[in-house]
Amino acid sequence: MKDFQSWGRYFNYRHEIRRMGWRFSAPAMLADLPASFLPVGLGRSYGDSCLNDGGILLDMTPLNHFLAFDRENGLLRCEAGVSLEEILKIIVPHGWFLSVTPGTKFVTVGGAIANDVHGKNHGHAGTFGMHVTRFELLRSDGTRLLCSPTENADWFRATIGGLGLTGVILWAEFKLKKIESPFIDEEIIKFRNLDEFFEIARESEAGYEHTVSWIDCFAHGDSLGKGVFLRGNNTAAPTTYSYQPPKPQRLAVPFTAPNFALNNYTMRAFNVLYYEKNLRKIVRGTVHYEPFFYPLDAIGQWNRIYGNRGFMQYQCIVPYDDGFRAIRAIIHKIATSGLTPFLNVLKTFGDKKSPGMLSFPRKGVTLAIDFPNQGQATLDLLTEIDRMVLDSGGIAGYPAKDSRMSAEFFKAFFPQWEAFMEFIDPKISSSFWRRVTGNSE
Amino acid sequence: MKKTTLIAGAISALAAALAFIAKSKQKPAASEAVRAARYRQPRRVLIAGATSAIAQEAAKEFAADGDKLFLIARNAEKLQVVADDLRVRGAAQVETAVLDLTDTDRHAATLDQAAEALDGLDIALIAHGTLSDQAACQQSYALTEQEMRTNFLSVVSLVTLLANRFEAERRGTIAVISSVAGDRGRKSNYVYGAAKAGVTAFLSGVRGRLADAGVTVITIKPGMVDTPMTAHLEKGALFASAESVGQGVYRAIITGREVVYLPRFWWVIMTVIRHVPEFIFKKLNF
Numbered sequence: 001m002k003d004f005q006s007w008g009r010y011f012n013y014r015h016e017i018r019r020m021g022w023r024f025s026a027p028a029m030l031a032d033l034p035a036s037f038l039p040v041g042l043g044r045s046y047g048d049s050c051l052n053d054g055g056i057l058l059d060m061t062p063l064n065h066f067l068a069f070d071r072e073n074g075l076l077r078c079e080a081g082v083s084l085e086e087i088l089k090i091i092v093p094h095g096w097f098l099s100v101t102p103g104t105k106f107v108t109v110g111g112a113i114a115n116d117v118h119g120k121n122h123g124h125a126g127t128f129g130m131h132v133t134r135f136e137l138l139r140s141d142g143t144r145l146l147c148s149p150t151e152n153a154d155w156f157r158a159t160i161g162g163l164g165l166t167g168v169i170l171w172a173e174f175k176l177k178k179i180e181s182p183f184i185d186e187e188i189i190k191f192r193n194l195d196e197f198f199e200i201a202r203e204s205e206a207g208y209e210h211t212v213s214w215i216d217c218f219a220h221g222d223s224l225g226k227g228v229f230l231r232g233n234n235t236a237a238p239t240t241y242s243y244q245p246p247k248p249q250r251l252a253v254p255f256t257a258p259n260f261a262l263n264n265y266t267m268r269a270f271n272v273l274y275y276e277k278n279l280r281k282i283v284r285g286t287v288h289y290e291p292f293f294y295p296l297d298a299i300g301q302w303n304r305i306y307g308n309r310g311f312m313q314y315q316c317i318v319p320y321d322d323g324f325r326a327i328r329a330i331i332h333k334i335a336t337s338g339l340t341p342f343l344n345v346l347k348t349f350g351d352k353k354s355p356g357m358l359s360f361p362r363k364g365v366t367l368a369i370d371f372p373n374q375g376q377a378t379l380d381l382l383t384e385i386d387r388m389v390l391d392s393g394g395i396a397g398y399p400a401k402d403s404r405m406s407a408e409f410f411k412a413f414f415p416q417w418e419a420f421m422e423f424i425d426p427k428i429s430s431s432f433w434r435r436v437t438g439n440s441e
Numbered sequence: 442m443k444k445t446t447l448i449a450g451a452i453s454a455l456a457a458a459l460a461f462i463a464k465s466k467q468k469p470a471a472s473e474a475v476r477a478a479r480y481r482q483p484r485r486v487l488i489a490g491a492t493s494a495i496a497q498e499a500a501k502e503f504a505a506d507g508d509k510l511f512l513i514a515r516n517a518e519k520l521q522v523v524a525d526d527l528r529v530r531g532a533a534q535v536e537t538a539v540l541d542l543t544d545t546d547r548h549a550a551t552l553d554q555a556a557e558a559l560d561g562l563d564i565a566l567i568a569h570g571t572l573s574d575q576a577a578c579q580q581s582y583a584l585t586e587q588e589m590r591t592n593f594l595s596v597v598s599l600v601t602l603l604a605n606r607f608e609a610e611r612r613g614t615i616a617v618i619s620s621v622a623g624d625r626g627r628k629s630n631y632v633y634g635a636a637k638a639g640v641t642a643f644l645s646g647v648r649g650r651l652a653d654a655g656v657t658v659i660t661i662k663p664g665m666v667d668t669p670m671t672a673h674l675e676k677g678a679l680f681a682s683a684e685s686v687g688q689g690v691y692r693a694i695i696t697g698r699e700v701v702y703l704p705r706f707w708w709v710i711m712t713v714i715r716h717v718p719e720f721i722f723k724k725l726n727f
């Protein structure tokens with residue numbers, strides 16, 4: 001048994017780690033695995049959707065070969081353990097980019113499909129799964145299913161956002177996005193409060209593919225929801241295709257910070273720092289895609305700054321309502337909780353609908369917040385927010401992020417969970433699924 | 442405390458310290474400078490044992506440079522996976538041949554096939570090998586002979602043919618993955634070690650012979666590497682990744698370094714190990 005922690009470093013579970021072999025030998029390998037096992041990618045999920053306490057984790061990263069790249073039409077086929085980082089190295093020099101990318105490039109294709117991840121361009125491009133044309137799913141009984149929107153379509157829908165539970169994805173094929181240059185024309189705009197945020201979000205909808213905001217969760221009263229809005233488009237003017245960002249940064253957090261480093265003061269300083277860096281009202285620039293899409297990737301293992309107790313990320317989506325009352329109330333609740341959130345992202349989602357059965361994104365405004373683990377107080381606050389989100393008609397408990405939602409709330413947010421059950425492979429299980437279905441033997 | 446325990450302890454402490462230092466200042470992959478040194482023309486590279494984890498990582502670097510590759514491996518399914526991968530990664534051309542490399546009778550024809558497919562050869566990387574089961578070999582000469590065929594004689598055959606080819610052309614690079622295990626026979630691993638020692642000595646002689654002909658002969662000596670070959674071993678701090686070692690192989694070939702330990706700190710460890718007096722060495726437990 002070896003330690004394997006997910007990104008939030010909140011769970012200390014024990015696993016037996018097995019490594020996936022070659023693609024063609026996978027059926028024999030799965031047949032030999034005892035129950036229960038769970039395929040895992042790079043462990044960039046924050047909570048326990050990539051954990052299987054007391055069971056086997058099947059490391060999928062050795063499946064890291066490419067199968068085909070149609071450079072004219074932007075169609076890529078690769079094994080499920082290939083990381084987005086590797087993909088970018090290969091496609092960017094040929095003028096292609098990922099149609100959808102999460103905020104880190106250190107995730108695998110299998111992980112991106114299994115959580116049906118989203119990025120800064122949700123309004124324009126939807127989720128990762130919406131660009132997948134087909135994949136091969138291997139069940140533990142040796143059945144191999146070629147899945148596409150037309151072939152084994154029910155398995156296609158169940159596996160996109162299927163949390164690794166429907167079987168092992170061996171390879172996938174997906175459409176890329178044409179780019180003229182690896183740079184992004186970026187605009188950074190300060191906003192003083194939530195109303196200004198929604199104003200900028202609305203006027204940015206049509207003209208800007210990529211949008212995201214960082215908000216200061218300590219601000220309340222008149223400046224509740226103040227922050228900075230980032231928006232951008234891929235630079236149209238052709239420049240040289242270079243994978244390498246202009247100045248590669250090499251920083252790392254080499255040790256686990258002591259818990260006391262995370263007092264109110266350092267957190268607030270970090271937030272203010274991020275905020276005050278942008279002095280003018282609108283700052284325009286052209287930046288490489290690397291700092292634009294992956295600002296945190298420059299700092300290796302940044303999750304260690306939260307100390308040994310780890311942290312939890314909370315993400316919810318709240319539908320639009322009159323005066324943005326629900327999201328305002330939630331931010332107010334957090335701002336006045338005395339707990340110390342860090343890295344708060346606010347963003348609007350469009351109405352693009354993913355085929356994924358359990359897929360999380362939907363139209364509304366989404367808030368994602370990192371909470372250092374402060375024990376029961378943190379848990380209590382998050383349960384209160386669950387209640388507010390549920391009352392607003394929204395959704396919380398994104399499986400890529402969640403570490404603590406109760407089965408009661410999960411079932412309310414994901415009523416399709418029961419229909420999904422019939423697609424679960426009998427030999428596959430995860431700590432997340434046992435927890436949110438109230439089945440943690 | 443016994444002297445041998447002390448020496449073994451000192452060696453492992455030194456090894457751990459060196460591994461730590463090396464890990465803390467790992468070099469970035471193939472630097473732009475190294476890549477800039479690439480030929481104008483695509484290199485024509487032959488790889489024997491192309492499905493090896495280390496060889497695949499080296500091959501990815503050549504593919505990224507747009508080189509032409511001829512891959513030899515014994516397992517057709519693995520070979521297909523690797524060939525497709527290297528095509529996507531940018532290789533200008535990828536050709537393959539399925540061959541059990543202990544079948545030395547077919548070496549000459551396969552090399553001809555490679556030279557014809559790529560329109561000549563610039564570089565040959567020989568990477569295949571098996572980590573012999575020492576205990577089983579001790580009980581069986583037949584098995585030991587088999588290991589010698591795989592790890593030593595097949596290499597001798599390939600290098601003989603390549604040396605003659607490149608000598609006539611007065612150019613070319615022959616790179617072979619030997620091992621630190623060939624630097625001194627240890628009781629726990631001497632069949633493999635003897636085969637690799639043979640490879641190292643053979644290459645050293647060929648290097649001398651071909652020096653005037655302008656042919657580069659490279660001996661690569663990896664330490665412990667996390668690959669399928671060592672899947673059954675517990676991974677300590679001394680293990681390097683296939684990626685870093687494969688990139689080291691590529692760098693050695695591009696820069697023409699003749700004898701390379703990978704990671705470099707193994708040179709220090711092996712220098713110490715080679716100098717331990719025999720009466721002590723024979724009592725060391727490794």
Ligand SMILES: Cc1cc2nc3c(=O)[nH]c(=O)nc-3n(C[C@H](O)[C@H](O)[C@H](O)COP(=O)(O)OP(=O)(O)OC[C@H]3O[C@@H](n4cnc5c(N)ncnc54)[C@H](O)[C@@H]3O)c2cc1C
Pocket residue numbers: 007038039040041042043044045046049050060080081101102103104106107108109110111112114115116117118119120162163164165167168169170296400401
């Ligand atoms: C800094 C950071 C920023 C992030 N930003 C975003 C963001 O903007 N948007 C977003 O949506 N997410 C975001 N995430 C979350 C991340 O994108 C997801 O958690 C993603 O699924 C992680 O991929 P992974 O390869 O690490 O998979 P893991 O975390 O290892 O696994 C995730 C799930 O995939 C399954 N899985 C993995 N491989 C396979 C396979 N081959 N076959 C079947 N199932 C498989 C696992 O069983 C598990 O259920 C972020 C994470 C970090 C750390």
Ligand SMILES: NC(=O)c1ccc[n+]([C@@H]2O[C@H](COP(=O)([O-])OP(=O)(O)OC[C@H]3O[C@@H](n4cnc5c(N)ncnc54)[C@H](OP(=O)(O)O)[C@@H]3O)[C@@H](O)[C@H]2O)c1
Pocket residue numbers: 490491492493494495496514515516519540541542543568569570571572591618619620621662663664665666667668669670671
């Ligand atoms: N891993 C280490 O710690 C280490 C240390 C020092 C040196 N080395 C050397 O590095 C080289 C590469 O090994 P690796 O670590 O990358 O391990 P690996 O992935 O197991 O590669 C070994 C390769 O050799 C192939 N092979 C074995 N016998 C063969 C034969 N008769 N004909 C054709 N191919 C044959 C294997 O093919 P199949 O896949 O078909 O079996 C496999 O592809 C070897 O020479 C090894 O001795 C390794």
